[in-house]
Amino acid sequence: MGAYILRRLLLMIPVAVLVSIIVFVLVHLSPGDPVLLYAGDERDPVALQQLRHEYGLDQPLPVQYVSWLGHAVQGDLGRSLRTRQPVLEAVVERVPATLELGLAALLISVSLALLVGTLSAVRRNSPLDLLATGFTVAGVSLPNFFLGLVLILVFSLGIRLFPPGGYAPLFGEPVDNLRHLVLPAITLATASLAVNMRQVRSSLLDTFTQDYIRTARAKGLTSSIVILRHALKNALIPVVTIIGLQVGAIIEGAIVTEQVYSWPGIGKLAVDSIGGRDYPVVQTIVLLSALSYMCTTLVVDVLYAWLDPRISYGGQRS
Numbered sequence: 001m002g003a004y005i006l007r008r009l010l011l012m013i014p015v016a017v018l019v020s021i022i023v024f025v026l027v028h029l030s031p032g033d034p035v036l037l038y039a040g041d042e043r044d045p046v047a048l049q050q051l052r053h054e055y056g057l058d059q060p061l062p063v064q065y066v067s068w069l070g071h072a073v074q075g076d077l078g079r080s081l082r083t084r085q086p087v088l089e090a091v092v093e094r095v096p097a098t099l100e101l102g103l104a105a106l107l108i109s110v111s112l113a114l115l116v117g118t119l120s121a122v123r124r125n126s127p128l129d130l131l132a133t134g135f136t137v138a139g140v141s142l143p144n145f146f147l148g149l150v151l152i153l154v155f156s157l158g159i160r161l162f163p164p165g166g167y168a169p170l171f172g173e174p175v176d177n178l179r180h181l182v183l184p185a186i187t188l189a190t191a192s193l194a195v196n197m198r199q200v201r202s203s204l205l206d207t208f209t210q211d212y213i214r215t216a217r218a219k220g221l222t223s224s225i226v227i228l229r230h231a232l233k234n235a236l237i238p239v240v241t242i243i244g245l246q247v248g249a250i251i252e253g254a255i256v257t258e259q260v261y262s263w264p265g266i267g268k269l270a271v272d273s274i275g276g277r278d279y280p281v282v283q284t285i286v287l288l289s290a291l292s293y294m295c296t297t298l299v300v301d302v303l304y305a306w307l308d309p310r311i312s313y314g315g316q317r318s
Helices: 002-029 034-038 045-055 061-072 087-122 127-141 144-158 174-208 211-218 223-248 250-261 266-275 279-307
Strands: none
Touching (some): 002 061, 034 045, 087 174, 087 223, 087 250, 087 266, 087 279, 127 174, 144 250, 174 223, 174 250, 211 223, 223 279, 250 266, 250 279
16 A cells, blocks of 8 residues: 555656646736736836846746746745745645635535435435435536525625625634635535535445345344445445545635635635736646645545455555
């Protein structure tokens, strides 16, 4: 297992380099000139050229990329073109807010999916199962921005239960932080909750038909023991895959939600940076997102071996 993990970690390096090249080229070829954007009323060609030289934008793209990569491997991801703040510092400042929102949404999604999905599988075709199926269709159909606006209209402007947006520090104002967190977390969790719920139900229904489940029931084990000890653990293997991808997609999923609720996380920083042609910040955020995907897929593969002892990464195949 250790050799497998090390091999996967080493394979992340060329993937990260390839991602960085693609992103670097795409953001620099996108329409718009950041120098003109940040120069304000200054339109003197000499002054504009000096700004381009200061930002390093007067060099050929390959030279710019090699320079950026050389600094990046040393931990220097450049400075924001908009604020002149070090990119690493700007991203690190936003990470806690995005992690808080993403983990809250993941907790809502996974816990409710396991509970409702299991009950739907056990009580197949019951009113609860039909209601859960309807929620699944609605959950994957409603885009985040629309659901977020509806929740704001109902719970913020209508009954005034939660604030319509903004952020409060978790450790400084925990109660206010929770009030600001509820609506964004529900918005971000809805789509993944619908997918996870459906997957838990389908996996359990398939597991219930297996011979070892019938054997366990024939031994006189109670339904709860059969479900929790035998069925659920095996049914979680495909669910873990989906949840792992959702963890890796926290940054992408939070982009729209953070923009709707003015949540000061990485997603909102990405939107602001794309609109401002802030190349170093966009490159860093996309690279961070790619790394999060690679790390979560590695964790998922390790969890496979724990959930199913037949799976081995030590060179022996089952």
